[in-house]
Amino acid sequence: MPRIMIKGGVWRNTEDEILKAAVMKYGKNQWSRIASLLHRKSAKQCKARWFEWLDPSIKKTEWSREEDEKLLHLAKLMPTQWRTIAPIIGRTAAQCLERYEYLLDQAQKKEEGEDAVDDPRKLKPGEIDPNPETKPARPDPKDMDEDELEMLSEARARLANTQGKKAKRKAREKQLEEARRLAALQKRRELRAAGIEVTSRRKKKRGVDYNAEIPFEKRPAIGFYDTSNEALDPMAPDFSKMRQQHLDGELRSEQEERERKKDKQKLKQRKENDIPQAMLQNQEPAKKRSKLVLPEPQISDQEMHQVVKLGKASETAREIATESGIETTDTLLNDYMFTPQAAATPRTPAPQTDRILQEAQNMMALTHVDTPLKGGLNTPLHNSDFSGVLPQAQTIATPNTVLATPFRTTRSEGGATPGSTAGFMTPKSGALTPVGKANMTPSVRDKLNINPEEGLDVGSTPAEHRMFQMSMKDQLKMGLSGLPQPKNDYEIVVPENEDQEEPEQAQAQLVEDQADIDARKQEELKAKAAKELASRSQVIQRELPRPQDVNLTVLRPPHESYSLTDLQRAEELIKCEMVTMLQFDNLKNPVPTINKRTNMSQAQQLAFLEQHPYGSYRKEDLEVAKGMLKKEMDYVKNGMSHGELPLEVYTQVWEECLSQVLYLPNQTRYTRANLASKKDRLESAEKRLEQNRSHMAKEAKRAAKMEKKLKILTGGYQSRAQVLIKQLQDMYENIDQSALELNTFKFLQEQEKSALPRRIQSLTEDVTRQMEREKVLQKKYAEFQIQIKQLQEEYLTQMQSLPNDDASKGEEVSSTTNEETAVDEDDAEMDED
Structure with a gap:
């Protein structure tokens, strides 16, 4: 039965290198051509291997705590959308899915009480990896089989070919045609030498013979004609001086030869400059280092200076007492050079809760939820933060150790050596425990018990304060009464040349500053x-x-x-x-x-x-x-x-x-x-002229440079000056226009002043004349009204004397007359108004 080989399986180092070289040559779109170089891999597997592992932009480092929190948070917001989550985190979709399943398995094992150190996703013996594209390549075996060697040699030959199959076929056909032509030529020469003349029959070409006739020729008409359109264009190319290579352009072989020479020159220059081979290959881009983010300091510079000054003051006092040679003073001072407790700087406290474990447990609990039809309470979850797309970052600060031990600050409860709890502390040896409060200890810099009031319960009333003061006086008197008698034996010795030695010693002790020396x-x-x-x-x-x-x-x-x-x-x-x-x-x-x-x-x-x-x-x-x-x-x-x-x-x-x-x-x-x-005079004059020209050119270049620099420096001022000048010109034009208009209006005012009395007089005369005319017309109107009334009365008297029919007609006529009279009266009243 023939062996059937299924494409796939784990990737080896040789296959990865072939895939990288093929991507460099064919690009990231021709996966079928790339897969033809790898006998055991398909185009889809090659594409997945590149985009899941070999791409230089893929991040293969360990997952950080922030990335895990971000992954769980985004998985809760966008479940199963790994292609969307991957670019936000900066990983591939397969990496995000694998890490998500790993965190869930770790959380489940921790809940069940199993050991969570082992990787639950690790393959067991005999299992097949479902995603070999996301795993590192296996090393090549020493004894490769024939199929792998053949695949390697074929890939090396194909990748080394820069011309392609068509170019090789064309070159081979051209070589065969040339060999055929030379053989035919040799045959004709031999026949001619033997006395046999052979006429070569050329095949008749279909179409135009460009050697015998001119294609698309237009013969000029017989007779005279206008030649103005045949004027030569001075910019037209001169074909008489051009060669065939000028028309054809640069050949591909020449271009490849030029590029090959350029690559050789670059490689030679790099080798001369001694650039490392890793930089020449540049397999992976250089990653920019991220900025180091540290927590804010808990101790300021002022506090540090204060602590240093306190230590220096105590040391200075002790040195002065030691130089005096009196042992009594030395016994009254203690050595504070070393702190009473030799404790190491505490580490940054670990977080109380594991946020990643909580989020993984929440996701696992939501995955195994029963149907809501059963009822009951909701699935208990840990507290989560949904204030944004990304989880909230926790700021962890280092504990302050210096602020806890100042000059007059007591130690923590229990003893000098701190522990995790107050019960596990070693009590300080050699210190006096004051009476009053059992849970307090004396000050750090109080070995002589000078400040006992810190550990005593004095009280809050004035009477208790007075009692405390009296008891302290009594204790002090009892302590002073036990002192030995003073010895007043003094011996004074004056050193010789003290005034002369002190300046020399001070000069020797003085260290000159380096800046002063320089x-x-x-x-x-x-x-x-x-x-x-x-x-x-x-x-x-x-x-x-x-x-x-x-x-x-x-x-x-x-x-x-x-x-x-x-x-x-x-x-x-x-x-x-x-x-x-x-x-x-x-x-x-x-x-x-x-x-x-x-x-x-x-x-x-x-x-x-x-x-x-x-x-x-x-x-x-x-x-x-x-x-x-x-x-x-x-x-x-x-x-x-x-x-x-x-x-x-x-x-x-x-x-x-x-x-x-x-x-x-x-x-x-x-x-x-x-x-x-x-x-000689002419040569000297020419030399002087050349010097003057060079000097003039140099000065002109210098002037142009200064002008350019000045233009750069004063360009804004010049533009601003142009704007201001334009504004001033516009203002002057406006002023001139306003002055012209002012003079015009003044002239009109004078003309109006002179013409105004005449106008008033003429208008007054017109009004007077109109009033007189209206009076005359009113008089005529009144006379006409009187006449109308008289005529109506006469008509009524006549109608009374007539028969009834004539009387009704007469009444109609009279009513019509009365209406016309009322209308005339209304018109007269409107005229008066």
Whole structure:
């Protein structure tokens, strides 16, 4: 029967390494391709192994107490939602589920009274792990079977292939085509050598032959036509100078070759810098250390200083008493250097209740709840905190040991050695137990029983206080009466040279501060440097420019010194001294240069100074020399009738003299302008122009940098100034507009003042004229009313004399007339109103 292999099982180290390399090459989406490298694992198992164990972001450390509390709290809020709980805690879902089941099993074992140390989730012999993806990999066996070796070699070959199957197939086909072409060419050559001509028949290609014709050619029309559209674009590429590689772009092989060279260069650089191999692999990202959180100190600095001062005061008093040599005083003082109880610093108290165990018991109790149809009380649970998503953190503080033993603080009840309870304490030996309260002990620093009132029950009434004071006086008198008689024999010895020794001893005992020592040394170095600078030349003291190289050709050869006159010999001595000073200054204070190249090395300068030693002179000699020079200068001025030259004349003379000196860049030396040729003058002018340009560029760069810096510093002020200027301009415009409007309204006011009386007069005349017209019309109206009444009366009299029919018509006419009259009266009243 053939052996059937089911994919799965425990993971081995080789499989993990292959999976890591495959993920690096294929990514985290192509799990089928990754699983093809592992013969015993499926794509789903490879994916689960990566996301449950091999992912560098997975946290594999021990579970902390806070994480356990958070897990139980979230499991109570969101039961069975492990994919939601996992990112909150920072673990995987499988880790959360496994830890949750472990805590429940531990709580159940503790309730049943079994040993909770063993892991209840540990597999027994013969059991199969249901989740092998979440377990560490097993080591590889020494003798691997053929299947594993074949899988390893195949994975190594496939992972080392960077081109792929298609690229290999294309290269192989290209190689075969080239071999086929060479064979056919060789065959035709051999037939031609044997006298047989073979014509090669080329296959007719379907489509366009690009070597024989132009594809999609549009022939121009016969005759003249407009060529304005054929203007050449200057930005168009020049195909006459382009090659095929410019059009095709960079090939993949060239790109891979360039990347390969870059990787080699990086690896070489890393090896040169000696970076550890673990950093080069960088298998796991570096984890940032968490901040150390400590409880707040229970003892302040002031309290610590107070305790130290108390100890120092007692030690000082004891030393003074011991130095006096009197044993009686020494017996009255006790040694408080060591505390009476040698107890270790108590540890941080453990919590009274196990929160994790309580939460696990609650979850287990809720899991095994019976149906609520039976009735009865609810399942008893421990108190839990549901004030938020996360459980409340407990702050544990270290007990204060120093505050419990101050200068006048009594010890705890029972004895000097503290214990867990008051009954298990060792009583202090050698101390007097006061009478009054049995549960109190004397003070810590009270070995002579000076403060017995701490352990006595004095009482609260004044009479009891007086009795206590009297009893204390009696006890004190009885104690003093037992003292021996004093001995008044004194011997005074005055030491010799006491006044002289005390300052020396005090000076010896005084320890100078390191800051004072450093300051004194710094001052000494400054004084030494200032003294050395004062002995140097004025060029160094005033920081004047100096030549980079010293021209030794100004000195005459030694064999010509015998034929010199006294004046020439003096001039030669001055030149020699000048060159010596320049060499010494360049050796002690080198000129800062850019190229750092000089004609003379330091060894040559030292050799020249050995032949011509640099002499150091006293300050008095220098003052005498300066006086002689000044005297000679005054003599020359008086002899040649030279007065004080103004600055303008001196500047003019200096510029004339400077214009006579010309620098030759080819010969790197200065000469007189009248001795130089035209070519030398042009070269000198070009050199000066180049120097001026470089100086101008340097100054411009410096100015731009300063301008940029100034812009950065004053950018806000400038923007603010622009805003204020704009506001001022707007205000000025508003002021001008307001002034114009004010003048306009003033002019209108004057015009109105002049036109107002005329308007009032014309309106008054109109009103008077209207009133008179209304009066006339009222009179006419009254007359018409009177006439209407008269006509009505006449009509009524006529109607009375007529028959009945005519009378009724006449009444209707009269009623109509009366209505019209009433309407006219109403209109008249409205006009009057």
